[in-house]
Amino acid sequence: xxxxxxxxxxxxxxxxxxxxxxxxxxxxxxxxxxxxxxxxxxxxxxxxxxxxxxxxxxxxxxxxxxxxxxxxxxxxxxxxxxxxxxxxxxxxxxxxxxxxxxxxxxxxxxxxxxxxxxxxxxxxxxxxxxxxxxxxxxxxxxxxxxxxxxxxxxxxxxxxxxxxxxxxxxxxxxxxxxxxxxxxxxxxxxxxxxxxxxxxxxxxxxxxxxxxxxxxxxxxxxxxxxxxxxxxxxxxxxxxxxxxxxxxxxxxxxxxxxxxxxxxxxxxxxxxxxxxxxxxxxxxxxxxxxxxxxxxxxxxxxxxxxxxxxxxxxxxxxxxxxxxxxxxxxxxxxxxxxxxxxxxxxxxxxxxxxxxxxxxxxxxxxxxxxxxxxxxxxxxxxxxxxxxxxxxxxxxxxxxxxxxxxxxxxxxxxxxxxxxxxxxxxxxxxxxxxxxxxxxxxxxxxxxxxxxxxxxxxxxxxxxxxxxxxxxxxxxxxxxxxxxxxxxxx
Numbered sequence: 162x163x164x165x166x167x168x169x170x171x172x173x174x175x176x177x178x179x180x181x182x183x184x185x186x187x188x189x190x191x192x193x194x195x196x197x198x199x200x201x202x203x204x205x206x207x208x209x210x211x212x213x214x215x216x217x218x219x220x221x222x223x224x225x226x227x228x229x230x231x232x233x234x235x236x237x238x239x240x241x242x243x244x245x246x247x248x249x250x251x252x253x254x255x256x257x258x259x260x261x262x263x264x265x266x267x268x269x270x271x272x273x274x275x276x277x278x279x280x281x282x283x284x285x286x287x288x289x290x291x292x293x294x295x296x297x298x299x300x301x302x303x304x305x306x307x308x309x310x311x312x313x314x315x316x317x318x319x320x321x322x323x324x325x326x327x328x329x330x331x332x333x334x335x336x337x338x339x340x341x342x343x344x345x346x347x348x349x350x351x352x353x354x355x356x357x358x359x360x361x362x363x364x365x366x367x368x369x370x371x372x373x374x375x376x377x378x379x380x381x382x383x384x385x386x387x388x389x390x391x392x393x394x395x396x397x398x399x400x401x402x403x404x405x406x407x408x409x410x411x412x413x414x415x416x417x418x419x420x421x422x423x424x425x426x427x428x429x430x431x432x433x434x435x436x437x438x439x440x441x442x443x444x445x446x447x448x449x450x451x452x453x454x455x456x457x458x459x460x461x462x463x464x465x466x467x468x469x470x471x472x473x474x475x476x477x478x479x480x481x482x483x484x485x486x487x488x489x490x491x492x493x494x495x496x497x498x499x500x501x502x503x504x505x506x507x508x509x510x511x512x513x514x515x516x517x518x519x520x521x522x523x524x525x526x527x528x529x530x531x532x533x534x535x536x537x538x539x540x541x542x543x544x545x546x547x548x549x550x551x552x553x554x555x556x557x558x559x560x561x562x563x564x565x566x567x568x569x570x571x572x573x574x575x576x577x578x579x580x581x582x583x584x585x586x587x588x589x590x591x592x593x594x595x596x597x598x599x600x601x602x603x604x605x606x607x608x609x610x611x612x613x614x615x616x617x618x619x620x621x622x623x624x625x626x627x628x629x630x631x632x633x634x635x636x637x638x639x640x641x642x643x644x645x646x647x648x649x650x651x
Contacts, residue, residue, distance in 0.1 A: 164259050167494070168227055168268040172219050175501055177520040179222065183271045184523075184550040185575060187212075187222055195363035198575035199374045202360065203314040204273045211271075217557060226275040230268045233275075234258040236282035237465055241472045243289050244431025253482065254472035257409075260486045262493050263401040263464055266516070273315040274461050280311030280318060281462035285438050285469075288325050289431070291345055295338045301345035305352025312357050316375055317462065320442040324466075327441065332434035370578060394450035397457025398443075401464055405482075405489040409475045432473045439466030504630075512634050522628035522636035527555035529626035530602070530638050537598060542566050542587065542643065544603040546574040552602060562597065564590075568611070584615065591617065591645040599643040606639050616646045 179187065189197050189205035190212065196202055204226075211225035234255040242251030258264050267275055284307040291300035311318030329342060364371060399407065439462075446460035475482070500517065503510035512518050538560040543549035549563055565574070567581035582590065591599060601612060612618045622639040629635040 164231060164265075164268065165227060169220060171497070172269070175498065175517055177517045178524045179219075179551075179554060180270070180272075180520050181547050181550050183222065184554040185546065186271060187217070188550060188553045189575070195360045196367065196371055198370050198572075198578045200273055200371065201313045201315065203276050203310065204271070207276060208271055217554075223269070223271045226271045227268055229275050229279050230264060231259075233279045233282050233465075234264065236279060236286060237469060240282060240286035240289060241431075241469050243286060243293075244434065244469070245428050245473055247428075249477055250472050253475065253477070254469055256482075256486055257405065257468045257472055258465070260405060260490045261401065261403045261464075261468065263403075263461060265490070265493050265497075266401075267461075274458055276314035277311055277317060278462055278465060280307050280314055281321060282465055283307040284311060284318075284321055284325075285435075285466070288328065288438070289434060291349075292329065292332075292334050292342070295334050295341035295345050298345070298348060301348040302352050304345075305349035306356065308349065309353035309356030312353065313360055316371070317442070317459065320445055321438070321462070323441040324438040328434045328437035331437045332430045390450040390452075391447060394446060394457060394460075398446075398460065398464060401457060401461070402467060403489050403493070405485045406468065406471055408485050409471045409482075412475060428473050432470050435466045435469040435473065439463035439470075512630075515630075518630070518634055521630055521634075523551045524555055525628045526626040526636050526638045527552060529628075530624055530640060531556060531559065533624035533626070534600070534640060535598070538596065540564065540590075540594065540597045540599045542582070542599065542601045543576070544601070544605065544608045546576060548602055548604050548638070549576040549580075566601075566608075584611075587617075587643075588615075588646050591643060601641045601643050603639055604637060606637075609639070609641050612641070612643065617643050 186200075186204050186208055190209035193205060193209055194202060197205065207225050207229070208222055211223070212221045215221035215224045237258050238251035238255035240251075241254035242248050245251070264278075267278070284304060287300065287304040287307050291297065291304055294300060308318060308321060311321065329346075333342065442460050442463040446463070449459065496514075497516060500510045500515040536559060540562045541552060542564045543552060544566050546565075549565055552561075553563055563576065563580060564587075565576035565581045566587075567573075567577040568583050570581065570583055572578040572581055601609065601618060603609065606622070609618060609620060609622070613620045618641040622641050624640040625638065627635060627637045
């Protein structure tokens with residue numbers, strides 16, 4: 162309960178708005194489909210359902226994803242309970258998750274990682290349960306259901322498949338159940354394929370945009386990444402686990418006497434299972450970090466396996482665990498609120514230590530720009546994904562149609578893919594546009610130059626808005642009215 166209350170109360174104190182990705186997902190949720198330019202459909206469906214319940218504000222956009230974050234802790238607890246036969250270890254796993262920087266941060270995010278983590282936890286639980294009774298068809302079908310929903314959340318879920326195979330080899334059922342496991346695995350694969358099939362059909366029809374985007378970011382190369390990427394990625398995983406996890410790693414392993422007779426062997430098997438499920442994704446994340454750099458959240462589901470392993474390994478000592486958990490939670494919350502506290506007392510705070518830096522100022526600049534521009538129906542040409550995503554969200558109550566300026570027709574983001582215009586298309590639109598004023602809105606004042614050269618707009622902007630935080634990071638918007646290109650007298 163405290164986890165949920167803090168995540169609902171904190172944003173008003175932190176002075177933050179949606180992240181660019183969240184604003185983009187919100188725009189997707191206005192037009193549900195089986196896929197989008199860069200992600201499968203679950204996050205858009207979640208936001209659509211959430212906003213239908215609670216409106217388009219902060220709580221409305223993030224309400225259901227916050228609920229899923231708490232369900233992830235419950236699923237992790239159920240998984241660990243099943244592996245250990247001890248409800249106390251399940252409770253420890255849930256507390257480790259809720260107090261980790263990973264889950265504390267994800268509680269604020271309406272991102273694809275939230276349903277992915279829930280699906281991963283449920284799939285690991287379902288696989289363990291299926292291996293205990295491999296002849297049970299419904300358990301394997303449940304596994305397929307959770308894997309399919311995970312793939313529809315984020316393609317990272319595909320890394321669960323090699324992890325599951327490794328877990329079956331290292332911690333599977335006793336000999337003699339091989340055919341039952343094979344039949345069950347095929348049933349799970351069929352169930353997952355059935356669930357994912359509408360998304361695959363959409364990809365085929367749309368010429369595989371998500372696969373192309375995923376391959377592009379996965380195969381990108383940075384020659385300097387080997388020196389800094391591996392270290393940054395590994396350090397990021399440690400930070401997301403938190404100091405409590407490090408303390409438990411340094412603590413002695415659980416002794417056989419800590420558990421009821423007969424449980425210790427099963428517990429050790431569960432520890433192997435948890436690490437085996439996580440290992441392939443961690444290896445992929447490290448390989449990607451070495452090749453081209455990887456975001457620290459790319460291997461987030463693997464960290465759940467590590468937390469499960471720690472919950473099985475750690476001694477059940479309530480007082481020291483509770484103390485360490487309280488200190489860790491206080492440290493994370495303190496760091497998240499530190500920029501606001503520093504601003505309140507008039508002290509500077511470095512931008513690199515402000516987790517919310519990219520989520521500040523957008524509401525102010527869009528509100529200021531709306532004040533300066535007429536509220537009549539308009540068509541807005543945006544020069545970047547950030548402008549289009551935040552604009553569509555913050556001007557959701559205005560009668561605006563959005564287009565993406567994409568002169569090279571490269572379609573580098575969803576808006577350019579669906580709503581992109583080049584010079585020819587824009588000129589034709591301007592000549593035929595009668596009902597709406599056409600504006601160019603950009604985050605860079607020099608973005609007007611290609612338009613001004615072609616006689617579509619004056620050089621001076623008709624409106625502008627600026628916001629700067631205490632550490633010097635600024636958000637700015639400029640708006641110019643676009644007109645049909647001037648005709649060449651010759």
